[in-house]
Structures are given as C-alpha cells and as structure tokens.
Amino acid sequence: xxxxxxxxxxxxxxxxxxxxxxxxxxxxxxxxxxxxxxxxxxxxxxxxxxxxxxxxxxxxxxxxxxxxxxxxxxxxxxxxxxxxxxxxxxxxxxxxxxxxxxxxxxxxxxxxxxxxxxxxxxxxxxxxxxxx
Amino acid sequence: xxxxxxxxxxxxxxxxxxxxxxxxxxxxxxxxxxxxxxxxxxxxxxxxxxxxxxxxxxxxxxxxxxxxxxxxxxxxxxxxxxxxxxxxxxxxxxxxxxxxxxxxxxxxxxxxxxxxxxxxxxxxxxxxxxxx
Numbered sequence: 001x002x003x004x005x006x007x008x009x010x011x012x013x014x015x016x017x018x019x020x021x022x023x024x025x026x027x028x029x030x031x032x033x034x035x036x037x038x039x040x041x042x043x044x045x046x047x048x049x050x051x052x053x054x055x056x057x058x059x060x061x062x063x064x065x066x067x068x069x070x071x072x073x074x075x076x077x078x079x080x081x082x083x084x085x086x087x088x089x090x091x092x093x094x095x096x097x098x099x100x101x102x103x104x105x106x107x108x109x110x111x112x113x114x115x116x117x118x119x120x121x122x123x124x125x126x127x128x129x130x131x132x
Numbered sequence: 133x134x135x136x137x138x139x140x141x142x143x144x145x146x147x148x149x150x151x152x153x154x155x156x157x158x159x160x161x162x163x164x165x166x167x168x169x170x171x172x173x174x175x176x177x178x179x180x181x182x183x184x185x186x187x188x189x190x191x192x193x194x195x196x197x198x199x200x201x202x203x204x205x206x207x208x209x210x211x212x213x214x215x216x217x218x219x220x221x222x223x224x225x226x227x228x229x230x231x232x233x234x235x236x237x238x239x240x241x242x243x244x245x246x247x248x249x250x251x252x253x254x255x256x257x258x259x260x261x262x263x264x
Contacts (some may be wrong), residue, residue, distance in 0.1 A: 002216075002217065003202065003209045006194075006215075027194070032218055060169065072135075084159045085135050086164055110168040
C-alpha cells in the first residue's frame, strides 16, 4: 500500500506542443507499482488549455476544482467540479480553463499508453505528424 | 466521449458483508465503454466503514472530502481530502470514516476485477470464505 498527499507530489510543467498554462502531477504510475492504470492530476491556469489532440487510448477524468470546457472535436461541453468525462480512444479532445481560478482535474490512463503516439490537431483542424 | 456530473448518477447502498454506512456511484464502467478500468465514487457515513477485505486486484483511491483512516492490515493511515492511496493486489485494507461529515473518495479498479473473488477479514483477523 502507498499513501500520499497530492500537495507533496512534485508538479511539472506540461511541455507538450499545444499545451498552454498546464502543469501535471504523477499521483500513481507504473513506477509506484500500479498494475493496470495511472492517475495524474492536471492544473490548467486561467486562459490555458491542454493540447487539442487524439490518441489510441482512453482518458477517465474527474474535475476537482474550477470551470472550463472540454472539446469533443468542435463541440464544447461545459465543465465544473464533480464532472466526469470519458474520452474514448481516438476522440479528438481538449480541456480549456474558462474561469478565473485554476482548473484542476484527475486524468487516468492505462499503463499501455506509455510510448503510444499522440497526434496534435492545430486550430485549423489539420492533423500534425505524431509527436510522441 | 461521455460527460456527466457525479450528482446525476444514482447512488446505491453497498450491501457487501462487512460494509457499514457505505454507498457507491458507478461513474464510469465497462457498460459506458471503458476499455481498461472503472471509476466509482464511495461515500461512507460518519462511523461507517468499507469491509476489511482483500482481493487479487488493485484500488487507486483519491480522497475528495471528509476525514478517515485506511487500514493496511492492522496499521492505520490517516486520510483527508487530496490523499492518494494505492491498494496493491492482495493488500488487506479497510476505509473508515472517523469524522463528523461524509467521507467521499474515488476508487478505481481494473475491468478485469469483474467476477473476481473478495475475501472478507473479520475483526478477529481470520479469513472468511470468499463471498464474491
């Protein structure tokens, strides 16, 4: 068993193409001994967003704090605390902070996502080559 | 993509042997199309607890609200909002609410947990036969 608090886990900037004002904490991952899936906490600054992108694995998201939207392709869904999102494999998606405070959410992925490619979609809607 | 709010998802009593004052919401599961793992939200009433038990699959837990403890065998770890717990396969564990308000936490399990047996451990420390 491992017990930890989110505040004691180091926060890293998300340096991925298309990410603005995003930080991430790795709460539980394979290096902690997770057999199947990993838990991360994202924090997006006001006006910031995750990359608009798609990949072959899922996200399971729980919104902890703040207000924003999640893009499903070009459709925007509003988000606030207590919202639950399943991003299915290959869904084009982006999380945006539309509020005045941080947007914080948990985002879980399968361990099998490690090393899988991610395709960033620029605002014009054309796919860029896979980055990682 | 699926977007939902926790408050709109039906809460069910946990009728498992050893559970006291526990309710659960299935936030995301195989019936929603999750490929790998399932997200549930548990709510334990003051004085209540989950069964003291073990099983061959992991839990990944994030505490949302309230105060309590998690037992790792006979060792108690205090819990409050923002705490993260990895319950590894076969760890004997129990979540207890020691506060005055509800203890709410997310608890994720692999889809492969479906149908796997769970062994309840009574307070005297002896295993009971597998119940489900």
